Amino acid sequence: MSGGRGTGPVRVLRAVLARVPPAWGGLRRRLVAAFALVAVTSALSTGALAFREARTGVLQQSQDSVIQQFRTSVHNAVAAYAPPNPGQSDLQRVVDQLLQANQSQGWRVLATYGSLRAAAPSPEFDKLSPGLLRSVRTQRAAVFQRVSADGRPFLVVGMPVTYNPGEGMDARLSGLVLYLVVPQDTEQAYVEAMVSGIERATLVTLGLAVGLALLAASGVLRPVRALRRATDRMAEGHLDVRLAVNGSDELADLSRSFNDTAAALEQSVAELRRLEAQARRFVADVSHELRTPLAAMSAVTDVLDEKALNLDHETSDALRLISEGTNRLSGLVGDLMEVSRFDAGAAELNLDEIDLAESVRRTLSARGWQGRVETRLPPPGVLRARVDPRRLDVVMANLVGNALRHGAPPVRLTLGVREERADVAWAVITVTDNGPGIAEEAMPHIFERFYKASTSRTRSESSGLGLAITAENVRLHGGRISAANPAGGGAAFTVELPLHRDSAADADADDDASDAAGGAR
Numbered sequence: 001m002s003g004g005r006g007t008g009p010v011r012v013l014r015a016v017l018a019r020v021p022p023a024w025g026g027l028r029r030r031l032v033a034a035f036a037l038v039a040v041t042s043a044l045s046t047g048a049l050a051f052r053e054a055r056t057g058v059l060q061q062s063q064d065s066v067i068q069q070f071r072t073s074v075h076n077a078v079a080a081y082a083p084p085n086p087g088q089s090d091l092q093r094v095v096d097q098l099l100q101a102n103q104s105q106g107w108r109v110l111a112t113y114g115s116l117r118a119a120a121p122s123p124e125f126d127k128l129s130p131g132l133l134r135s136v137r138t139q140r141a142a143v144f145q146r147v148s149a150d151g152r153p154f155l156v157v158g159m160p161v162t163y164n165p166g167e168g169m170d171a172r173l174s175g176l177v178l179y180l181v182v183p184q185d186t187e188q189a190y191v192e193a194m195v196s197g198i199e200r201a202t203l204v205t206l207g208l209a210v211g212l213a214l215l216a217a218s219g220v221l222r223p224v225r226a227l228r229r230a231t232d233r234m235a236e237g238h239l240d241v242r243l244a245v246n247g248s249d250e251l252a253d254l255s256r257s258f259n260d261t262a263a264a265l266e267q268s269v270a271e272l273r274r275l276e277a278q279a280r281r282f283v284a285d286v287s288h289e290l291r292t293p294l295a296a297m298s299a300v301t302d303v304l305d306e307k308a309l310n311l312d313h314e315t316s317d318a319l320r321l322i323s324e325g326t327n328r329l330s331g332l333v334g335d336l337m338e339v340s341r342f343d344a345g346a347a348e349l350n351l352d353e354i355d356l357a358e359s360v361r362r363t364l365s366a367r368g369w370q371g372r373v374e375t376r377l378p379p380p381g382v383l384r385a386r387v388d389p390r391r392l393d394v395v396m397a398n399l400v401g402n403a404l405r406h407g408a409p410p411v412r413l414t415l416g417v418r419e420e421r422a423d424v425a426w427a428v429i430t431v432t433d434n435g436p437g438i439a440e441e442a443m444p445h446i447f448e449r450f451y452k453a454s455t456s457r458t459r460s461e462s463s464g465l466g467l468a469i470t471a472e473n474v475r476l477h478g479g480r481i482s483a484a485n486p487a488g489g490g491a492a493f494t495v496e497l498p499l500h501r502d503s504a505a506d507a508d509a510d511d512d513a514s515d516a517a518g519g520a521r
Contacts, residue, residue, distance in 0.1 A: 032213040039209030040202060047198035055191050059146070062187050063155060067142050070157055070180050073101050078161055078176070086176060091118035094178070110179040127156050127181050136160055136177055146184075153184040223251045227258060239266035297326050332465075339449065339465060342472045349388045349476055356383045356392075356427055356497075357415055363396040364413075373400060376414040383415065385427055385499050391473040398466040399431040399493050407433025407490060417499065426479075426496040437485040446483050447471040 077097040091111040095118045098109045110119040110128075119125050127147050135143040136158035143158045161176040226243055233241045241262060243255040301323040311319065341347045357377040364370050396413075403411045411433045419425045438446060445451045450464040474481040479497040486492050 032210055035209045035213030035216070036206055039205050043198075043202040043205040047202060051191075051194055051198055054194050058187055058190050059184075062184060063144060066155055066180070066182050067144060067157055069102065069105075070098075070159060070178075071142060073098050074159055074161065074178055076101070086113050086116075088116055088118065091116055091176075092120075094118070094176075095120045098178070098180075106183050108181040110181075111176065112179070113176045125179065125181070127154055128158070128179060129156075132156060132158050136179075140173065153188050155182045155184055156180070157182070220251070223255060227254065230258065230262075234262060234265075239269055298330055301326050336465070338469050339472075342469075347472070347476060349391070351386045352389055353384055353386045354389055354392075355381055356385055356387075356429075359387075359389060359392055360396055360413065360415060360429070363393050364400065367397065367401070369400060369404065372404060372409070372411065374410050374412045376412070376416075378415060383417065383427060383499075385497060387477055387497060388473075391476065395470050395473050395495060396429070398470040399429075399495070402466060402493075403431050403433040403435075403491070407435030410434055418496070425499045427499050429495040429497070430492060432486065432490055432492040434490045437489060437491050438483060443483065443485075447481070 074094075077094045091113060095109045095111050099107060099120050108119070108121065108125065110117065110125045127149060129145060129147070132143060132145050137160075140160060140162055145156045147154050147156055157180040159178050159180070161174045161178065162172060163174050164172075223243070223246075230241045230243055239262060242259050245252050245255045245259070301319070304319050305323055338347075358380055360375070360377060364373055364375070400411065400413060411431070414428075414430045416428050417425055418428045442451075447467050447470075449468040451468075452464045471481050474495055474497070477497055479495060481496075482494050484492050484494070
């Protein structure tokens with residue numbers, strides 16, 4: 001009875017949580033749910049204990065009152081009776097007297113003596129359980145039992161009648177047994193009223209708990225929201241953000257820890273930026289200062305190179321070493337100047353729509369690499385793109401030169417088109433060699449500055465800036481670059497440059513022609 005009604009507050013709690021807006025999710029919702037759950041659990045537990053005690057008290061009081069009244073009525077009704085042989089009329093007289101004395105109680109009475117039975121107000125008497133009948137046969141006191149029939153509660157009492165055979169002797173069972181059935185509708189109404197009161201109290205408690213939870217959540221979430229905003233601002237680069245510290249609880253400790261961390265981070269980042277700026281300025285200054293003397297040295301070595309054939313062998317070798325060193329130093333200074341421009345954000349693109357295949361051919365021809373590189377290029381005029389010709393030349397020269405220096409023949413260069421979507425296409429340039437490939441531990445660092453994969457390549461006298469400058473130039477065009485070790489061996493570098501749709505369409509239309517017009521194998 002009480003269990004079905006007790007689920008009402010739980011259903012209300014679920015309905016309230018189901019209507020919680022999404023913005024109240026997370027910590028706020030958990031706090032409200034926790035407070036509500038604790039409140040409902042406490043209210044239901046307290047209500048259940050109070051209900052049990054109150055119900056027991058109501059039923060006990062009603063039971064004691066009915067039994068006492070029944071005992072008194074039976075004593076008065078059978079006072080003139082003396083065993084051993086009551087007749088049917090005697091039983092009926094006792095039953096009628098009991099009902100007459102308690103007309104307003106709704107009693108139903110049954111009297112039995114051996115095989116004789118007398119009942120009123122109706123002969124039907126179906127609420128006597130076998131357990132009650134067994135107890136009445138052996139007990140000298142009243143026996144009672146609560147039963148439920150047709151949704152109504154009843155109290156069933158069985159009372160054996162005893163008599164005193166003489167002074168100083170124990171009472172004996174007379175054989176006469178009276179049964180009483182009393183409806184307990186009034187007691188049931190009291191119990192239902194208690195259940196309703198407990199439910200109302202639970203709902204009130206739930207409302208108070210939700211209100212307190214909202215207040216507590218507001219107090220808890222205020223510094224949490226401030227911490228989130230401060231973290232977002234710090235992620236945006238505002239390292240000077242700080243939180244207001246109020247109180248001395250755990251949230252205040254968290255705010256102080258955040259402020260200390262932010263201060264230390266700001267100081268570290270400022271120091272790193274200062275050192276980085278100094279390093280960039282130093283590289284730029286040194287590179288700029290070296291350009292003038294290097295230009296003079298290069299001019300002198302060019303003049304001396306022309307006269308090298310007229311010099312003795314030792315002088316000629318020394319001059320050759322000086323010339324090679326000057327050229328390498330000039331290349332290093334040029335690379336450092338280029339890196340400085342990238343770091344300073346001063347690198348600019350001078351875009352021009354050019355024939356990519358023709359640009360690649362010019363790069364190979366200018367360096368005398370035509371016979372050392374196998375090419376597969378589209379015909380002239382087929383694949384065009386808006387790029388910076390000088391930077392594209394740097395990209396191709398670095399990749400092909402890297403393959404020739406560190407790899408093994410044959411070195412292959414292919415140029416084609418890859419469509420990513422209906423409105424996006426890429427010019428794909430791939431340079432492969434047949435060397436030992438790139439070590440797995442070197443792969444993540446292959447485009448870093450001054451990095452040399454010496455464990456997988458032959459020793460090189462290059463600066464280690466070539467691939468880094470290549471990657472920067474590709475990214476400057478909005479492209480992508482990657483390195484891999486193909487299954488057939490060697491290393492492969494792939495450059496992807498964005499294309500206009502008309503350029504890609506032309507290249508696809510003439511794909512068969514590009515096979516026939518490929519370069520030297």
